[in-house]
Amino acid sequence: MDLSSLRFAHRFDQVSGSAIREIFKIIARPGMISFAGGNPSLAALPDEKVSELSVQVLRDHGKQLLQYGATEGYPPFLESLKQYVETAVGFRPDAVLPVTGSTQAMDLLCKALIDPGDTILVENPSFLGNLQCMKLYQANLVPVASDDDGMDPADLEEKIKAYHPKMVYTIPTFQNPSGRTLSLARREKVAALAAEYGVVIAEDDPYRDLRYRGEMLPSIKSFDREGWVVFLGSFSKIISPGLRVGYLAGREEIIRKCTVGKQSTDVHTANLTQAIVDQFIRQNLLPDHIRTICADYGEKLARMLGHLEDLAGLVTFTRPEGGLFVWAELPEGLNALELLKKAIDQGVAYVPGTHFFVDGGHENTLRLNFSNSTDDQIDRGMSVLKTIFREAK
């Protein structure tokens, strides 16, 4: 029998693969200026330090690191991670689980909680990778309204009452793709709504340390009394995405279920990469490293916003205080998908905003990343885009 008769699982019926990752293949062309990814700058990746730490941990604990580890995590890292969450993120976690990048945190949380047809409330637009994750769990994704202060609690409460969701998925700080940040008052309100109605909040917060202006805000989790908020943490933006180390932090009952899910997902996250991140925490290397990254990214963000100001009146855009993304809206009728072809022909790439919306549409929007470009690339790339957007009008 020919393989063409093979039927794949229904969870793939609505999923065809990440559009962003297809764009990534195009932008791999030499000379391309890419505002498309969400990649750290190469300068921000501590390759020499990682090499030094690898030698150290393999010398001190080589056999243990190469042997099977516990699904619950590499014991020294479990210890330093709990301490780190308390002091650096600002809440005392009941339990933590190291995972293979915070993408796995989302996968395990969905595995633990989501049956096909369960409703998840999401910001709209939201992070493509996790939208795909939720779709593969056959969740019913319902958008919640947002404004410049992030998710609107009034709309959130209305949607909770109307849809009885299992979970709310939010990126509260420098949201991907919008760059928006949930205000302090709303963080407290979201936590309160979760407890009032019994809804899990998946608080995905990979960008919180990338703040270039303004004051650090407490997490939603820090207002959580009953345990409904689960925090998804990542070291991808502050150490390295290639190491694939993130974590879940929350109540023991939920973390335990995610741990059982992880047993048959990948048994455990690589011990070596956990041990490297453990040393970053123990040797207190993160504060300085984050300061260096932020100084660099902050200048790049300001530079990109400066170029966008030249388009004021034509293009509206967010002015985030941190993170990796600026969100721009072209005049109604312009199509960022069409214009991307022109931009790519001239060696510049971005991600059309439509990909980030649960139901598509919003063809006049786009996401711009600045962290992985030099000053010169930002200047040249934005000047190409300015011309294209002005001419398209």
Place this chain on the structure above:
Amino acid sequence: MDLSSLRFAHRFDQVSGSAIREIFKIIARPGMISFAGGNPSLAALPDEKVSELSVQVLRDHGKQLLQYGATEGYPPFLESLKQYVETAVGFRPDAVLPVTGSTQAMDLLCKALIDPGDTILVENPSFLGNLQCMKLYQANLVPVASDDDGMDPADLEEKIKAYHPKMVYTIPTFQNPSGRTLSLARREKVAALAAEYGVVIAEDDPYRDLRYRGEMLPSIKSFDREGWVVFLGSFSKIISPGLRVGYLAGREEIIRKCTVGKQSTDVHTANLTQAIVDQFIRQNLLPDHIRTICADYGEKLARMLGHLEDLAGLVTFTRPEGGLFVWAELPEGLNALELLKKAIDQGVAYVPGTHFFVDGGHENTLRLNFSNSTDDQIDRGMSVLKTIFREAK
């Protein structure tokens, strides 16, 4: 609202976590002789070589390794892996996908193929971790009869006709937990049945290189013409389980679907661990390393079998030519779960066989591992077990 009102996903209704991993916690006690795990011996773990290779790959490609990678795999590893599968495993793969340990290979294959209620045919007993994986995809697990030559093709065909399964899960070489190996003729027959009826074969073959006697057998995949066989490969037993590097090899259509699933599972496997395994292949380090491991494990297996021969007449057991496990059957009426308590009191652990059966039962069976014990531990541990089993009769 109290968190006690939280309802977890139905996929967990039949799953409570791996019993083996609970036993692992008990055997972590100092001085315990453990025949319970499936761990490589510490001597077999190449910590110095891994340290040396880490320095090398981070020096040569540090920035690339710490940056986001492609879901499809670290490009140099993709290349060496394809070559390796062709020359060392013995079939030319249409496509390969590096994964975070072969446990993830199983998870992604189930994600790609299994809807709740789909039938998977399994050996019985079989590997606990993957049984749990299939249960979390809410598959209907149906056992196929096995004998000393592995899965019985006549029963397999009957079950295929009766249940129209989506997949057959098999560990053809030195099976976990039984130690049995599927014969050459049956390998060819299983591949033929897959094509005749249009059933995917998940060929999980992590132990194939751990052969201490006899001739290497070709994989089921090597008899596959139509693409129905998917090969799950692992470097856990021949390099290190702690690095979490395995792979899927099979037809492009299936690997592509698994790749889309992996995008939202962990984006990609850590680049550093992929690069380390890549160097093991490129520097041709595996043949010598495998030879060293096999010489050691082969002696340990012979030693354990020698002790079991002392129980001939009382205990029946498999005599595998390789792998990590011996399977033993006590007289009917004896209970390996009960006897485990006695054994643990005397400092010796094994895994009761009942855990490996889809529907439990078979309380008189047990699995013994020898790879992670010294000669002296094997002698002392087996002498404890011999006394316990003789007295229990």
